[in-house]
Structures are given as structure tokens and as C-alpha cells.
Amino acid sequence: MLEQNEIKEYQLMADSLRFLCADMVQEANSGHPGAPMGLADIAVVLSYHLHLNPKNPQWINRDRLVFSGGHASALVYSLLHLWGFDVSLEDLKAFRSFGSKTPGHPEYKHTPGIEITTGPLGQGIANAVGFAMAGKLAQNMLGDLISHKVYCLCGDGDLEEGISYESCSLAGHHCLDNLIVIYDSNNITIEGDCGVAFSENVRLRFESQGWEVLEINGHDFMQIDSALTKAKDSKKPALIIAKTTIAKGSIHLSGSHKSHGSPLGENEIEESKKALGFDSKAKFFVSDCAKIRFKNTQELGELANREWQKTLEKSDKKAILESLLSPDFSKIEYPSFNSKSMATRTSNGEILNAIAKALPGFIGGSADLAPSNNTELKGMGDFPKGRNFHFGIREHAMGAISNAFANYGLFLPFCATFFVFSDYLSPSVRVASLMKSKVFYVWTHDSIGVGEDGATHQPIEQISHFRAMPNLNVFRPCDANENVACWQVALEISGPCALILSRQNLPLLGEVEKEQVAKGAYIKQESSKEPQITLLATGSEVELALRSAKELESQGIATQVVSVPCYDLLMQQDRSYRNSLLKGKVIAIEASRALEWYALADVVIGMQDFGASGKGEVLFQHFGFSVENIIKAAKEIL
Numbered sequence: 144m145l146e147q148n149e150i151k152e153y154q155l156m157a158d159s160l161r162f163l164c165a166d167m168v169q170e171a172n173s174g175h176p177g178a179p180m181g182l183a184d185i186a187v188v189l190s191y192h193l194h195l196n197p198k199n200p201q202w203i204n205r206d207r208l209v210f211s212g213g214h215a216s217a218l219v220y221s222l223l224h225l226w227g228f229d230v231s232l233e234d235l236k237a238f239r240s241f242g243s244k245t246p247g248h249p250e251y252k253h254t255p256g257i258e259i260t261t262g263p264l265g266q267g268i269a270n271a272v273g274f275a276m277a278g279k280l281a282q283n284m285l286g287d288l289i290s291h292k293v294y295c296l297c298g299d300g301d302l303e304e305g306i307s308y309e310s311c312s313l314a315g316h317h318c319l320d321n322l323i324v325i326y327d328s329n330n331i332t333i334e335g336d337c338g339v340a341f342s343e344n345v346r347l348r349f350e351s352q353g354w355e356v357l358e359i360n361g362h363d364f365m366q367i368d369s370a371l372t373k374a375k376d377s378k379k380p381a382l383i384i385a386k387t388t389i390a391k392g393s394i395h396l397s398g399s400h401k402s403h404g405s406p407l408g409e410n411e412i413e414e415s416k417k418a419l420g421f422d423s424k425a426k427f428f429v430s431d432c433a434k435i436r437f438k439n440t441q442e443l444g445e446l447a448n449r450e451w452q453k454t455l456e457k458s459d460k461k462a463i464l465e466s467l468l469s470p471d472f473s474k475i476e477y478p479s480f481n482s483k484s485m486a487t488r489t490s491n492g493e494i495l496n497a498i499a500k501a502l503p504g505f506i507g508g509s510a511d512l513a514p515s516n517n518t519e520l521k522g523m524g525d526f527p528k529g530r531n532f533h534f535g536i537r538e539h540a541m542g543a544i545s546n547a548f549a550n551y552g553l554f555l556p557f558c559a560t561f562f563v564f565s566d567y568l569s570p571s572v573r574v575a576s577l578m579k580s581k582v583f584y585v586w587t588h589d590s591i592g593v594g595e596d597g598a599t600h601q602p603i604e605q606i607s608h609f610r611a612m613p614n615l616n617v618f619r620p621c622d623a624n625e626n627v628a629c630w631q632v633a634l635e636i637s638g639p640c641a642l643i644l645s646r647q648n649l650p651l652l653g654e655v656e657k658e659q660v661a662k663g664a665y666i667k668q669e670s671s672k673e674p675q676i677t678l679l680a681t682g683s684e685v686e687l688a689l690r691s692a693k694e695l696e697s698q699g700i701a702t703q704v705v706s707v708p709c710y711d712l713l714m715q716q717d718r719s720y721r722n723s724l725l726k727g728k729v730i731a732i733e734a735s736r737a738l739e740w741y742a743l744a745d746v747v748i749g750m751q752d753f754g755a756s757g758k759g760e761v762l763f764q765h766f767g768f769s770v771e772n773i774i775k776a777a778k779e780i781l
Contacts, residue, residue: 145188145368152436153364157183158419159433160225161392162412163235164217166426169406171239174247177389177402179218181329181361182296185385186222188367189325190437192375194291196444197227200255203281203464203552204291204451205444207258207274211267211297212327213248214404220245220254225429225437228256232427251550251578259550262574265304268324269540269571271295272310273547275322275380279527280506281553284467285460288451292375295324299337302326302345309540314380315353317527322380323371327361329389331400349382361385394418467504467553472634474501480623484648487682488587490623491644492517494630495557495585499523499530506548507557507583508532510541516559516587538564542571542582549580555634559585562602562643563593565609575639576614583633584641589619590734591750591766592647592683594759601754604736609641611739616711618660619643621667621685622652625708628660632709645683647759652686652706663713664724667706671696674703674726676777679744681707684732684768691773700777701727710739728780734768746776 145153164179194206210219217238223230230244237243244254251260258274261267275293282289301307314322326345330337346356355377359366367385374381390402394415407415413423422428429437455461478493499505499520508531509516523530534541541558548556558568565572565586575582591601609617616636620626626644633640652667659665664679668689676695680688685706692702705724707713713721721743730748731740737749748767755762763769 145365147365150364152432153187155430156187156433156436158392158421159429160186160218160221162416162421163221163427163429165407165412167217167221167235167238169409169412170236170426172406173239174217174406175214175404176217176407177331178212178215178298178327178329179221180393180402181387181389181391182215182218182327183391184362184364185296185325185327185367185387186218188364188371189294190222190226190440191443192371193294193440194444194447195226195440196448197229197256197441198445199448200228201552202448202451204289206291207271207293209258209261209267209271209274209293209295210249211261211271211295211301212264213261215296216245216247216249219249219257223254223256225434226256227438227441230254230256236427251580259547260574260578262577263570264300265306266543266571266574268295268297268301268307269310269543270547271322271324272314272319272540273544274551275314275319276317276526276544277548277551277554278321279317279319281551283528284503285464286458288455288458288460288464291321293322295322296327297324298327299330299332299341303341306539306543309537310544311349311354312352313535313537313540318353318378319380320378323374323383324381325383325385327387328384329387331389331403333400333403335400345384353379355379355381356384357381358384359386361387362391392419463503470502470504470555476501477627477631480651482623482651484650485623486646486648487620487623487626487644488517488646490626491585491642492519494627496521498630498634502555504554506530506532506554507545507559508534509559510534510538510564511536512560515561516585518557518559518585534558538567539571542568542575545582546571546575546578546580549575549582550578555581555583557583557585559587561588561600562586562605563588563600565602565605569608572609572615572639573612576612579614579638581637582639584639585644586641587644588646589643589682590645591754591762592645592734592759594762595756597756598753602735603750603753606643606735607737607739610710614638615641616709617641617643618709619682620708621680621682621706622649624651624653625655625660625706628655628657629708631657632661632712643682647683649683650686652689660708661712662716662720663709663711664705664707666703666724668692668704670701670703672701674701675728675781676700676702677724677726677729678702678704678773679707679729679731679740680704681710681733684734687768687770687773688732691770694770694774695777698774700781702777714742728777730773730776730780732768732773734763734766746780748773748776
């Protein structure tokens with residue numbers, strides 16, 4: 144508990160932190176000084192509550208700290224520097240510079256101590272919920288080896304974003320008492336006072352979602368300390384509403400929206416430093432006294448880490464922990480498929496269960512679509528004591544929560560929905576791709592083959608969108624056997640992968656080797672002689688390509704078929720490999736917008752419009768996915 148005689152030292156630490164942040168933004172001539180200066184008092188007190196070890200940043204029982212607002216990045220980097228992480232004063236001076244450890248918004252794996260890339264507002268709150276959920280699951284698996292808390296600092300903008308409603312609703316539902324969110328309520332957004340667009344009662348909102356809510360003056364050290372102590376003892380997730388002043392410490396811009404996204408100015412900083420008893424000309428200065436106090440965070444963290452290590456040595460959970468930290472993919476016994484016809488969503492359900500049986504850290508769930516997505520892990524229970532997640536109809540939060548699970552360090556998460564609804568979690572997928580976090584997306588009902596549900600439920604442009612996303616590998620298997628090979632490859636990729644799966648049954652088209660899928664594409668059927676036509680296809684259209692090739696061959700047109708389960712992997716191969724597949728004139732066939740295929744094909748048979756309501760086979764015929772249309776296209780191009 145904070146003593147009254149420590150207030151003066153805390154004030155010195157907070158003011159030092161304020162001006163360090165202001166100097167960073169001024170040096171870069173770019174950035175956000177307002178939020179870091181307003182949060183400085185909270186950051187100082189929080190330093191004494193956190194269990195972090197800068198010398199062992201990946202310690203599994205560390206507290207997780209998430210800054211949902213990336214505009215507080217100057218504060219994040221300043222704290223990491225003062226706490227003893229590998230962020231130097233020179234790194235602070237290089238804020239927002241190309242190649243520095245201190246980019247404009249914090250990035251996971253780029254700067255030591257950054258737990259997750261939050262990016263757009265609202266993501267960080269859902270990430271924090273994900274970390275808290277991961278902590279609960281880990282605690283149920285590992286007992287007293289896991290006891291950490293998850294802290295999240297957010298602002299008005301985070302709470303306005305819809306993803307915060309989704310994720311906080313789920314947190315309250317599961318009584319995540321290891322989650323503490325500190326709401327920097329300064330009532331300012333870019334356009335001015337929050338009142339222009341935001342007037343709800345935040346306390347009542349969170350209480351109705353099952354949270355404990357505390358309200359404090361965010362500049363009163365005693366109140367901050369007391370609220371954090373109460374929050375740590377809460378039996379519910381806790382929200383601390385901290386009333387703060389943006390850019391506190393600035394003489395003329397304190398409380399002004401003008402301080403949000405622009406440097407304060409040299410004169411303003413000098414006047415403000417002078418008013419608070421600092422050397423007005425000294426830049427990036429932190430007194431030795433303040434530095435020593437900030438170092439306490441490292442010392443407390445190292446002590447906590449050592450005590451935890453003693454607990455680990457005596458624990459009967461060491462083997463489980465090791466299996467979570469180092470999953471052994473060789474233990475997976477994949478199913479073999481003998482059925483003549485099966486939807487890839489169905490075969491995928493069997494594959495998921497085979498993986499989960501071998502890997503205790505393989506977990507996941509669906510946005511209320513598990514029976515349709517075929518994603519239930521049979522006999523493995525429901526969160527928080529089991530490995531099945533019921534995200535509810537919350538696709539956006541589901542994506543961000545999965546990102547946190549992937550970054551937690553123990554789990555391999557998947558999440559699922561209909562492919563057309565992937566639009567709802569696209570921002571989270573983008574951030575996962577930026578981080579190269581290992582999340583698996585199971586997206587079923589992959590095309591106009593959805594049928595009677597109509598155009599609103601038939602994905603058209605989605606697969607092109609996700610193929611265009613760097614670091615994301617998108618798989619669309621043609622049958623159950625190729626589905627197995629896709630998973631074998633995906634599990635070994637260091638980054639997110641998506642599996643696009645059919646609702647309708649697809650025939651088995653022969654054996655497939657992992658090595659064939661690893662290159663993204665392979666010859667599914669050779670021609671009788673040097674090919675005049677190469678048909679490229681994915682998913683359900685591979686069987687159509689095979690039927691078309693048979694007819695073309697009967698008419699004397701040498702035709703080969705190339706299955707392309709992963710366009711992204713194919714484009715990563717050298718040109719010589721691609722050229723070895725692309726013989727004669729090339730026709731690409733895919734029931735999607737398919738614009739990316741023009742990089743490989745002379746002709747693309749794809750969707751030119753949205754779908755329609757009707758039986759899948761009728762729609763395929765109507766939109767030109769027929770043997771007759773492919774033969775016509777082949778003859779025209781020849």
C-alpha cells in the first residue's frame with residue numbers, strides 16, 4: 144500500500160515520464176503527446192503492481208500489459224526503457240524513425256516487452272480479454288504455475304469501437320477476475336470533446352456486463368493505488384474509470400484536443416518544464432532518483448520469477464508445461480478417408496479432433512456455428528475447463544482473442560465461422576498477419592455452393608482479399624485427402640493460415656502428399672502428350688477441371704490439371720517451378736472474384752457478380768462453372 148510520504152517521489156517520477164514522452168514526440172516532430180502525459184501518474188503506480196522480468200521477457204507467469212491505444216506509444220517505450228527492457232535512451236530519441244525499435248505504434252516481436260500489436264482502436268481490449276482467457280485455461284491445466292494478472296489501458300476511442308462491447312461481454316460472462324482494464328477517461332478524441340458522439344453511462348454498461356467498476360481521479364496516487372489493489376482482489380473483471388486530463392503538465396495545451404496527435408512545440412515544453420521545476424533546456428532527462436524507483440519494477444519481477452522457478456521445480460505439472468511449450472506434430476495420427484464423397488468442412492472436423500488428441504495446446508471454437516463449421520473437439524469440454532470455445536456471435540472479438548491466445552506462449556488457437564463472415568474479423572486477421580502469429584482460421588461455406596441462402600451468404604471477393612494479405616497463407620483443399628496435407632503444411636508455417644472449406648460434398652480425387660501442397664500447387668492429372676491447355680483450379684472446381692480435361696482430351700486437345708490448394712505458397716516458389724506447371728495456354732477456374740489468377744492465367748473463369756439463391760449445382764451451371772463453358776474457353780484461346 145502506498146504511503147503518504149512517497150507521494151513526492153511518485154510525482155517526480157510521473158513528471159519525468161511526462162517530459163520524456165513530450166521530448167520523444169517533439170524530437171520526431173510527429174506523434175501523440177497527450178495520452179502519455181495524461182497517463183503518467185497511473186503508469187508510475189502501476190509499475191509497483193506489475194510482475195515483469197525484463198531479463199526474462201517470455202517468463203510464462205508474467206503479468207500481461209496491453210496498451211489498447213497505440214497513440215500512447217511514447218509512454219510504452221519510455222516505461223520499457225525505465226523498467227530495464229532492451230530499449231535504450233537512443234531508441235527513445237529515434238522514436239518513429241525508420242528501422243528503430245520505437246515505431247509509431249508498438250509492434251509485437253519488434254520491441255522487447257511489447258506483448259501484442261494492437262493497431263486499430265478496440266483491438267487491445269479484446270486482446271486483453273484473450274490473454275485473460277488464456278490465463279484461465281492455463282491455470283486449469285497447470286495449477287499454481289499460473290497466477291498472473293492481465294492489465295489493459297484504454298481510452299474513449301477504444302470503448303466506442305464495437306469490438307469492445309463484444310469482448311467485454313464475453314469477459315463478464317466468464318467472470319475473468321484476472322483482468323483489470325484502466326479506462327483513461329479524458330473525454331477527448333481527435334474531433335474534440337467526446338460529447339459530440341459519445342454520451343453513454345460507461346459504469347452502467349460494464350456493470351450490466353458483469354464487471355466490477357471503480358471510479359477514481361487518475362492523478363491521485365493514493366486513489367490509483369487503492370483501486371488497483373481492490374481490482375486485484377475482485378471476483379469479477381474490473382474496470383477502473385480514471386478521470387484524467389489529456390497532456391497534464393502542459394501549460395497551455397493541458398485538456399485540449401490539440402495535444403492528441405501533434406507535438407506540443409519547443410516553447411510549450413520549455414515553459415512547462417520550468418513551471419514544474421525542471422531544467423527547461425534539458426531534453427530526455429530523468430533524474431537518478433526517478434530512475435532508481437522505476438528500476439524497482441525489474442527487481443520485483445526478478446524476485447517473482449525466481450520464486451516461480453522454485454514452484455516449477457516442485458510441480459507435478461512440468462511435463463504438461465513442456466508439451467504446451469513445444470508441441471510435437473509427429474504425434475498426430477491423421478484420419479484416412481475412404482468415403483466417395485465428403486464436404487471438406489466434414490473432413491476438417493475429423494482432422495481437428497486428431498490434432499487436438501495429440502496436442503494439448505490445440506484449442507479453439509466458433510462464432511456460434513460449431514455444428515455447421517464442424518469444429519467441436521469431441522469429449523474435450525468447454526472453456527474455462529475445456530478446450531472448446533463458444534465465442535457467441537462475436538466474430539470481431541473472436542479474431543482478436545485468438546491473436547492473444549497465439550501470443551500467450553502455450554496455445555495453438557483456431558477460430559471458425561462462415562467464410563462470408565470473415566469480413567467481420569478481417570482487422571484482427573490483418574494484425575495477426577502483421578505479427579506472424581500462429582492462428583488458424585476455419586472458414587466454411589466457401590462459395591456459391593452454399594446455394595439457397597443466397598447472395599448475402601455466398602463469399603465472392605473474400606478469398607482474393609485474404610490472398611492479398613501479406614504473411615497469411617490461404618488454403619482451399621479440393622477434397623478430404625488434400626485437406627489433411629494442407630493441415631500438415633499449415634502447422635509448420637510460422638504465421639497465420641486460413642482453411643477455406645466447402646459446405647457441399649466433394650468426391651475423393653486420389654492421394655496427396657504433403658510435399659505437393661507445400662509448394663502450393665502440383666499436377667493433379669497429366670495430359671496424354673505435351674499440354675496445349677493447363678487448367679488451374681482450387682477447392683470444388685478441381686473436380687470440374689478434371690471432368691473438363693477428360694472431355695478436352697477426347698476431342699484431341701492435350702490438357703493437364705493443376706490443383707492449387709495454396710495460391711500464396713505457389714507464388715512464393717521460384718519462377719522455374721511455376722513455369723514447370725504452366726504448360727500451353729492457361730485457364731484458371733475458381734468460383735470467386737479470382738482477379739489474382741491473371742498473374743498466372745491467360746483466361747480466368749470466375750465470378751463477375753454476386754451470387755443468387757438456388758441450389759448449388761444450378762448456380763454453378765448458371766455462372767459458367769460447367770464443362771461446356773470450359774471447353775468453349777479452351778477452344779477460343781487456342
